[in-house]
Amino acid sequence: MAPTGDFVPEPIWQEDLEDAMSSQARLTRPFPRGGDFTFVRRLQPASRNNGYVDEARLGGRAVAVKKMPDWWMCSSSEEFDQNHPGESERPWTDLGLLSELQRRRYPYSCDFLGIFHRGAVRGVVTGLATGGNLLDWSDSQPEPGPSREGQLLPLVVQMCHAVQLLHHLGVAHRDLSPENILLTECPAGLRVKLIDFSMASLGQFASLGHRVGKTPFIAPEQFAEGGGDYDAFLADVFSLGVVICSMASADYPWSATAPGDFPLEDPWRAGTRALLERVQPADWRQPLSQVVSPALMDLLCVVLEPDPRWRASLGEPCYRHDSRASAWRSRWLGDASPTAAPATPGCKLRALGPKTSLRSVSTSTGSACETAPSVES
Ligand SMILES: Nc1ncnc2c1ncn2[C@@H]1O[C@H](COP(=O)(O)OP(=O)(O)O)[C@@H](O)[C@H]1O
Numbered sequence: 001m002a003p004t005g006d007f008v009p010e011p012i013w014q015e016d017l018e019d020a021m022s023s024q025a026r027l028t029r030p031f032p033r034g035g036d037f038t039f040v041r042r043l044q045p046a047s048r049n050n051g052y053v054d055e056a057r058l059g060g061r062a063v064a065v066k067k068m069p070d071w072w073m074c075s076s077s078e079e080f081d082q083n084h085p086g087e088s089e090r091p092w093t094d095l096g097l098l099s100e101l102q103r104r105r106y107p108y109s110c111d112f113l114g115i116f117h118r119g120a121v122r123g124v125v126t127g128l129a130t131g132g133n134l135l136d137w138s139d140s141q142p143e144p145g146p147s148r149e150g151q152l153l154p155l156v157v158q159m160c161h162a163v164q165l166l167h168h169l170g171v172a173h174r175d176l177s178p179e180n181i182l183l184t185e186c187p188a189g190l191r192v193k194l195i196d197f198s199m200a201s202l203g204q205f206a207s208l209g210h211r212v213g214k215t216p217f218i219a220p221e222q223f224a225e226g227g228g229d230y231d232a233f234l235a236d237v238f239s240l241g242v243v244i245c246s247m248a249s250a251d252y253p254w255s256a257t258a259p260g261d262f263p264l265e266d267p268w269r270a271g272t273r274a275l276l277e278r279v280q281p282a283d284w285r286q287p288l289s290q291v292v293s294p295a296l297m298d299l300l301c302v303v304l305e306p307d308p309r310w311r312a313s314l315g316e317p318c319y320r321h322d323s324r325a326s327a328w329r330s331r332w333l334g335d336a337s338p339t340a341a342p343a344t345p346g347c348k349l350r351a352l353g354p355k356t357s358l359r360s361v362s363t364s365t366g367s368a369c370e371t372a373p374s375v376e377s
């Protein structure tokens, strides 16, 4: 398939992903030396696996390099599985999906430019998203209100479309958060890019008992006891709803969705709208209903519905035959179309701590620079 042209809506099957991961393991090559590859700046400090992300120039092109130590990433997906059994964060899934999404000309992923190694470090190289992540966007925006919502609307249209198309290809992201949604400047305005498919799964349903994502964004049905499956597409809709709410209000609506912590738990049958309107994080002077517009509140009520049976879809074909509401029919999304979102000074949203996959409890204990040789030198 040629790398340019129209989106190809062919599902990604397990065999496609495995082939992609194997061929990328074979295609791993040394980082170019000299002026062909130059460090620009660190974009993301070391995470729990001592991985970090740098901006660099590769053959004259601005790129992002996600560098991971060999002990973590290993030289293939098979070796990774042997060394990290049961791990829910899987770097080879990330790069295998990146390459399959590119083959299908999915418009909302960064260009995948290859995997490189030097010494004990591997680097996954993608095209640079020049506008940073949604936390950066949030910092550049005015206080919550009509102006901020106006800037947000065209980005939310793209985010919903990005996740809808991803589901159309059979992929659930499972770690949607402001850090994993980037913006890049294009002639037509800001373009949304989804990144970090390392927790993604194939197919509409995923097994319970393997909770993934960051605590405020985890769909509450993932806490159900007793095993079985959950609808991972609808869980993505919930996470995206938390992202939209956080971007509109410049704060996270809650810190966790676990039983006992989640303010939309409804033992007295008050109704999702009544509970959501009253949500008021400690830093806010007003409840959510006073912070966002009534039209956006309508959208939030249907995408943040705690019971997945009543949650809105993003219009994916798999829900065509049920009576489920679609987020696209909300009046806030109504007749919106993507436009540029110029930045104005404003409000800070704090970054979240490490991911909370319950199966991986370790957190970063040091900087990647201490344990892994730098590839810039
Ligand atoms: N292609 C890219 N362009 C610009 N920034 C990027 C790119 N990829 C990653 N980043 C930056 O690095 C951060 C973390 O990237 P990610 O792949 O999610 O790593 P992690 O596994 O640590 O979560 C992003 O929030 C963003 O700030």
Ligand SMILES: [Mg+2]
Pocket (backbone or CB within 6 Å): 179, 180, 196
């Ligand atoms: Mg990430």
